[in-house]
Amino acid sequence: MEGQIAMGATDARRQPDDGDRRRSDLTNRLLVQVPAAQADDFWSVGDQGGGGIVVSGARALFAAFGRAREMPAQPVLVDRRRYSGGNRASGTARFDPSWIEQQRDLRTAVVLTDSGYVGQGDQKALTSILEQAGRAGDDVCAVLPLHLSWLADRRVELLIGELNQHEVPAALVLEHRKDPLATQYAVNGLKHLLDEAQVPVSLLSTDISGVGAMAHGAAWAAVGITSALRHLYPAGNAGPPFPPPPARYAIVPKLMTFMNVERIAEGWARAQCNEDLIEDLWRCDCVECGYRTMDRFVTCTGLSLAAHNIGVLDDLHQKVTGPASWERAIKDALDIYGLMQDEYRLTWRPPEFMNAWLPRFRR
Numbered sequence: 001m002e003g004q005i006a007m008g009a010t011d012a013r014r015q016p017d018d019g020d021r022r023r024s025d026l027t028n029r030l031l032v033q034v035p036a037a038q039a040d041d042f043w044s045v046g047d048q049g050g051g052g053i054v055v056s057g058a059r060a061l062f063a064a065f066g067r068a069r070e071m072p073a074q075p076v077l078v079d080r081r082r083y084s085g086g087n088r089a090s091g092t093a094r095f096d097p098s099w100i101e102q103q104r105d106l107r108t109a110v111v112l113t114d115s116g117y118v119g120q121g122d123q124k125a126l127t128s129i130l131e132q133a134g135r136a137g138d139d140v141c142a143v144l145p146l147h148l149s150w151l152a153d154r155r156v157e158l159l160i161g162e163l164n165q166h167e168v169p170a171a172l173v174l175e176h177r178k179d180p181l182a183t184q185y186a187v188n189g190l191k192h193l194l195d196e197a198q199v200p201v202s203l204l205s206t207d208i209s210g211v212g213a214m215a216h217g218a219a220w221a222a223v224g225i226t227s228a229l230r231h232l233y234p235a236g237n238a239g240p241p242f243p244p245p246p247a248r249y250a251i252v253p254k255l256m257t258f259m260n261v262e263r264i265a266e267g268w269a270r271a272q273c274n275e276d277l278i279e280d281l282w283r284c285d286c287v288e289c290g291y292r293t294m295d296r297f298v299t300c301t302g303l304s305l306a307a308h309n310i311g312v313l314d315d316l317h318q319k320v321t322g323p324a325s326w327e328r329a330i331k332d333a334l335d336i337y338g339l340m341q342d343e344y345r346l347t348w349r350p351p352e353f354m355n356a357w358l359p360r361f362r363r
């Protein structure tokens with residue numbers, strides 16, 4: 001299972017069935033998705049949990065070529081993300097054959113298509129991607145950057161039908177301004193898709209919900225190291241012309257939530273005024289943090305912050321083995337939110353993905 005890139009360095013070991021073997025190697029892996037420009041900085045984080053790394057953007061291949069052979073144990077993928085930004089390509093755009101071929105040269109764990117975007121009801125774009133991916137070879141996984149309406153009742157049936165008809169593995173990229181999996185309709189659509197698809201379905205550019213998706217049968221999931229890589233922003237939502245520096249987010253382990261680091265520090269400051277301080281809630285025992293208090297995230301390096309986030313996600317991924325343990329993890333986090341309110345009067349609202357993943361009748 002391990003070592004496919006090392007094998008790639010020895011051409012004599014390339015076998016005709018490499019595509020199948022490498023693809024199955026990704027099963028149940030939690031990967032880290034990084035921008036190409038920061039691949040060097042964050043490469044070690046991708047290797048940390050042994051899940052692998054997805055290098056993203058137009059220069060992803062260049063960045064991955066520079067590093068891949070130095071980290072033989074780690075699966076490497078490249079996602080061109082032609083589907084993102086103001087001038088994004090349509091899903092009807094032709095794939096670039098050299099982008100596919102160079103991934104084979106690099107011996108990526110799976111070959112990801114350089115797909116364009118699939119808008120609301122744009123079945124032509126969807127079938128164009130699946131047809132091209134089917135023709136491109138057995139080692140190819142179709143990247144499907146989707147308007148969220150593709151997870152709604154009727155559309156998801158159409159999507160499932162197309163996937164099963166074309167028999168092409170797919171990696172979804174879900175579009176939303178904040179969190180695509182914050183509503184029951186989207187989560188239920190995804191669960192249904194994972195139940196019914198007869199091909200491996202994975203998630204690119206996701207967040208904590210990626211662990212839930214794997215609990216419900218997704219083959220693998222790639223969590224963005226930056227908030228911009230944790231979902232697909234709608235075009236035209238680029239924000240102000242001179243945006244402030246992006247906020248830093250850390251996962252609070254017991255709350256299972258990406259939270260602004262300033263907010264965490266404020267909570268810790270308030271909690272220390274409380275006589276019944278439960279220190280465990282405010283310290284992190286991941287390898288990177290070593291049980292330090294979480295106010296450190298305000299001043300720590302980006303690399304340390306990322307190492308913490310991925311360490312916590314890896315822990316969660318180890319604990320969550322199916323739908324029941326995923327729901328249990330969410331309920332435990334919701335209980336801690338209640339405790340934060342009762343003990344410290346912190347009126348932090350749980351993120352909406354939590355209720356979205358819980359079956360309605362059990363809430």
Ligand SMILES: [Zn+2]
Binds near residue numbers: 284286289312
């Ligand atoms: Zn930590």
